[in-house]
Amino acid sequence: MYRMTTHTRAGAVTAISAPIFIVAALALPAVASRGVVQDLFFILTMLTLAQIWNLLAGYGGLVSVGQQAFVGIGAYAMFAGVILLGWNPVLAIPLGGLAALVLAVPTAFFAFRLQGAYFAIGTWVIAEVTRLLVAQWKALGGGTGTSLPREATSSILGTDAIRTLFGLREAAARDVLAYWLALALVVAVTGGIYWLLRSRLGLALAAVRDNVDAAQSVGVDTGRLRWAVFLIAAAATGLTGALVFLQTARISPGAAFAVTDWTANVIFIVVIGGIGTIEGPILGVLVFFALRSALADYGSWYLMTLGLIAVVVMLFAPKGLWGLIASRNGLHLFPARRRLTGPKIEGGI
Amino acid sequence: MIWLDILVQGILLGGLYALFAAGLSLVFGIMRLVNLAHGDLIILAAYLVLMGVTLLGLSPWIAALVAVPVMFALGWLLQAAVLNRVLGKDILPPLLVTFGLSVALQNGLLEVFSADSRRIPVGALEGASLDLGLVTVGIMPLMTFASAIVMIIGLNGLFYHTALGRAFRATSDDAVTAGLMGIEPKRIFAIATGIAMVVVTLAALYLGMRANFDPSIGPARLIYAFEAVIIGGLGSLWGTLAGGIIIGVAQTFGAALNPEWQILAGHIAFLAVMLLKPRGLFPRAVD
Numbered sequence A: 001m002y003r004m005t006t007h008t009r010a011g012a013v014t015a016i017s018a019p020i021f022i023v024a025a026l027a028l029p030a031v032a033s034r035g036v037v038q039d040l041f042f043i044l045t046m047l048t049l050a051q052i053w054n055l056l057a058g059y060g061g062l063v064s065v066g067q068q069a070f071v072g073i074g075a076y077a078m079f080a081g082v083i084l085l086g087w088n089p090v091l092a093i094p095l096g097g098l099a100a101l102v103l104a105v106p107t108a109f110f111a112f113r114l115q116g117a118y119f120a121i122g123t124w125v126i127a128e129v130t131r132l133l134v135a136q137w138k139a140l141g142g143g144t145g146t147s148l149p150r151e152a153t154s155s156i157l158g159t160d161a162i163r164t165l166f167g168l169r170e171a172a173a174r175d176v177l178a179y180w181l182a183l184a185l186v187v188a189v190t191g192g193i194y195w196l197l198r199s200r201l202g203l204a205l206a207a208v209r210d211n212v213d214a215a216q217s218v219g220v221d222t223g224r225l226r227w228a229v230f231l232i233a234a235a236a237t238g239l240t241g242a243l244v245f246l247q248t249a250r251i252s253p254g255a256a257f258a259v260t261d262w263t264a265n266v267i268f269i270v271v272i273g274g275i276g277t278i279e280g281p282i283l284g285v286l287v288f289f290a291l292r293s294a295l296a297d298y299g300s301w302y303l304m305t306l307g308l309i310a311v312v313v314m315l316f317a318p319k320g321l322w323g324l325i326a327s328r329n330g331l332h333l334f335p336a337r338r339r340l341t342g343p344k345i346e347g348g349i
Numbered sequence B: 001m002i003w004l005d006i007l008v009q010g011i012l013l014g015g016l017y018a019l020f021a022a023g024l025s026l027v028f029g030i031m032r033l034v035n036l037a038h039g040d041l042i043i044l045a046a047y048l049v050l051m052g053v054t055l056l057g058l059s060p061w062i063a064a065l066v067a068v069p070v071m072f073a074l075g076w077l078l079q080a081a082v083l084n085r086v087l088g089k090d091i092l093p094p095l096l097v098t099f100g101l102s103v104a105l106q107n108g109l110l111e112v113f114s115a116d117s118r119r120i121p122v123g124a125l126e127g128a129s130l131d132l133g134l135v136t137v138g139i140m141p142l143m144t145f146a147s148a149i150v151m152i153i154g155l156n157g158l159f160y161h162t163a164l165g166r167a168f169r170a171t172s173d174d175a176v177t178a179g180l181m182g183i184e185p186k187r188i189f190a191i192a193t194g195i196a197m198v199v200v201t202l203a204a205l206y207l208g209m210r211a212n213f214d215p216s217i218g219p220a221r222l223i224y225a226f227e228a229v230i231i232g233g234l235g236s237l238w239g240t241l242a243g244g245i246i247i248g249v250a251q252t253f254g255a256a257l258n259p260e261w262q263i264l265a266g267h268i269a270f271l272a273v274m275l276l277k278p279r280g281l282f283p284r285a286v287d
Helices: A009-030 A036-060 A066-085 A090-109 A117-132 A150-156 A159-166 A170-199 A199-211 A212-217 A221-248 A259-273 A277-296 A299-316 A320-329 B003-033 B038-055 B058-087 B092-112 B140-162 B163-173 B176-180 B185-210 B215-232 B237-255 B260-277
Strands: A002-007 A339-341 B127-129 B134-137
Touching: A002 A212, A002 B038, A009 A036, A009 A159, A009 A170, A036 A170, A036 A199, A036 A221, A036 A259, A036 A277, A066 A090, A066 A117, A066 A221, A066 A259, A090 A117, A090 A150, A090 A221, A117 A221, A117 B058, A117 B092, A117 B215, A117 B260, A150 A320, A159 A170, A159 A259, A170 A199, A170 A221, A199 A212, A199 A221, A212 A221, A221 B127, A259 A277, A259 A299, A259 A320, A259 B092, A277 A299, A277 A320, A299 B092, B003 B038, B003 B134, B003 B163, B003 B185, B003 B215, B003 B237, B038 B058, B038 B140, B038 B185, B058 B092, B127 B140, B134 B140, B140 B185, B140 B237, B163 B176, B163 B185, B176 B185, B215 B237, B215 B260, B237 B260
Parallel strands: none
Antiparallel strands: A002 A339, B127 B134
C-alpha cells in the first residue's frame, strides 16, 4: 500500500521540458552570433565544473580546493595527444579524462589521509605540485606554455561539416563544435549525477551526508564511496579541462592550473546558487555570468564582490538562492529525495 | 662546506614558516577552524606595516607595534561578527566563508596597492651578516628564527600558565562544559583569533623585511603554513617549528640543485612525511 517514490509534479515538468531545451540549444548556432556561442560555451563549461564540485562537496562531503589539478592535467593530456602523438584534438579529449583519473588515484591516497578541513588544503597542495611538475615539461612549452599547431586546429574532426552546414569560417565553426561538445558534456554530467543520486550509490551518499555512523551501521562502505565519487569527479573535470583548452587552443601552466578560474569561481557558483542541489549550480552560473558581464570593466573589484557575495550568502542563506526558492514553494526540478506515499494515517499519533 | 651553509639557511628559513604557521595552528587547536584567508591576512598585515613606514615615517619595528592592536581588533571582529556564526559540526560553512574572504581580500589588496612588489625598508640590517666560523648567516634570518622561538615560548606560556590559556584549553577540549563553568566560548574564540592576528603581524613584519611581496602571494604562504602544521602534528607548536624547518631545508636544498625546484622540493618533503607519518611527527591532538 505504501510506496517509496521520488516523483514530483515539477520533476515531471523537467522530464518533458529538458529534451526541448536541449534540442533548442543544439539548433542555436544556426541563428546565434559567434560571440553568443562563445559566451554559452563558457557558461556550459563552468556549469559542468560546478555540478561536479557540487557532487564532491554538496553530496560527498569532499571539499576540494584542488580541482584545478584535474582541469590542468586534462588540458595538458589533450595537448600532449595532439602535439606529441599527432591525434585529432577531438579524439584527444578522452585522453584528458583518463589522465585526470590516473592523477586522482595518488591524490585521493594522500588527501584522504587528511581529515575534514585539512583535506581541502591537501588537495590544493597536490594541485600546486602538479602545476610545478607540468611546468617542467619542456616538450609542451615548460613554464610559458604552447599553442595547438595550425595543422591540428584546421583539421579538427567535424568542423568541415559545420562549415558547410552553417556557412561559417573555420574559427567560428570550431567554436560551434566546442559548444556542442560542451552541451553534450553538461547534459551527460548533470544527467549522470541525477541518475547517481537516484541510484543505490546516491542513497548511500545521502545517508553518509546525514549521519556517517548510522550509514556505516547499516552497511554503507564510506571509504569506497568517497573513492568512487572522487574518481568520477576527477575524470569528468579532466574532460572539461581538455574541452576548455581545445576552444582556446593555447595553454600555459598558469592558465590551466588557475585556482581562481577553476576552483574559486566554481565554488562561488555553487555556494551562491545553492549547495547540495542540482538546480543550485544552474541558477548560480546564471548569476555568476550576469555579475561577470556587469562588472567586467572594474578589474579586481569583480572578484572581490563575488567573494563577498559568497560570504554573505553563506552567512544568511547557507542553502543559496535555490534554497530560498525551494523553501518558499517546495519546488524540486530534479527530485532525488525518497518519500513515502500512500493513504494518510488518520488520527492517532 | 656549501651543503652545511644550505642546511643552516634552510633551518633559519623554517623560523619564518613557523611564524606563518603558529596563528593557523592556534586557531585550529582552539576551535577546529581552518582559516583559508590566513595567508592573505599575513599580506594585509605586511601592507599595514609598510604603510606605517612609508606614510608615517616610522621604523619597521614601531610600525609593527602600531599594527598589532589594529590586527588584534580585526581578528576579534572577524571572529565575533563572521566566523562565530558559521562554526559548528558541519565544516563546510567556515571553509567556504574563509575561502570567500581570501579571494575578496586578495583582490581588494590588488585594487588598493596594485600588483607591484613592495618591500619593508630596513636599511643597513638588510644585508648584514654574522660570521660564525663554519658558516656565515644573515642577521635578518637569525632574528626571524629567534623571534619564532620567543613567540613559541610566549604562546606556550600563555597556554599553560595563565587563566586565559586554561580557558583556551578548556574550550578546546569541550566547549559546552567550559560554558557551564562560566567561560563564554564565543568570547574566547574572538580573543584567540585576535591573538592569532598578533602572531600574523609578527610573521608579516619579517616576510616584508626579508623579501618582496605583492597581493597575490598569500595563498602560497597559507600552504607553507599548513604543511608546517601537518608535518609537526596537530597541537604542538614545537612540532610546527620542526615542520617549518623541514619545509625550509627541503626548499633551500631544492633551490641549490635547480632554482625551479625550490617550491616543488618543499611540497615533496611534505608529501613524503604524509606517506610515512600520516599524523605528523609529534602529534598531540586527536583529529
